[in-house]
Amino acid sequence: MLARILNRMLSHDAAAAAALAKYPGRVVRLVLPVLSGTLTIQPDGTFDRATGPAEATITLSPTFFTTWLFDRDAASKKAGLNGDTELAAAVGQVLAGLRWDMAEELSQLVGDVAAHRITWLAGKIGGVPGAIGSRLLIELTEYWRDEAPLVVTKRHVDDFCGGVDTLRDDLARLEARLERLSIKSL
Incomplete structure (x- = not known):
């Protein structure tokens, strides 16, 4: 479904399709708030569903879209690029220029x-x-x-996870100590 939507938009923008045609056979994953998909770039600059692993991943959170309405430069900093970041940035730039x-x-x-x-x-x-x-x-x-x-902020989650790890380690040491004490008392 994602490939069909993007291909529909690309059919109205020959320059964007030509820019994507520079990356035939490359596989990207797009993760949007509502849908996501792994897509292969075709030689004609369109997308097709891919079955293999993605070389690059572009993740757009809901805050990306709300920020994009007001400040496109700030929104571009909220896009998550993973894997081959050069490919992800190039595809992201092409997709950012698409207009419905x-x-x-x-x-x-x-x-x-x-x-x-x-x-x-x-x-x-x-x-x-x-x-x-x-x-x-x-x-x-x-x-x-x-x-x-x-x-919850990332710092709070990290603090909580660190506390859980410390508690787990302390409990393991306590159990080992109790076991040693029980062996000595026998």
């Missing part, structure tokens, strides 16, 4: 005039409230992380 032309897609279903009016109305309805909603989501995430800690 909603009016073009709708025009095939309802005609040009209706598609234009629908996209105009969607922009009016979703523009300001969508921006306010995404900013509110960012603020709530920061509040829950910093002020009223409902969201």
Whole structure:
């Protein structure tokens, strides 16, 4: 499904497909909040499902998308690149430049005039409230992380795991000591 969506967008952007065509046969994994997939880059610059292991992985968290609405440079720093980072960065750059032309897609279903009016109305309805909603989501995430800690930070998880490891080691030493004492008392 992910390959079909991306190929649909690539069909409207010959430059992006040409940029991907430089990496035929390479395998990348895209991990998005809703779906993910391992894809092979085809010689024509499209994607196909891959069965083998990925050479590179691009992970985009939900905060990536909310940040992307306001600051694309800051959002690019939130993208996780693993494996062959050069390949992941190149594919990520191509995918970042893709644009979905909603009016073009709708025009095939309802005609040009209706598609234009629908996209105009969607922009009016979703523009300001969508921006306010995404900013509110960012603020709530920061509040829950910093002020009223409902969201756990990496430091807290590391501290907890370290405490569990210390407790496990202490318990193992105590059990060994009790065993030695029980042997001496016999």
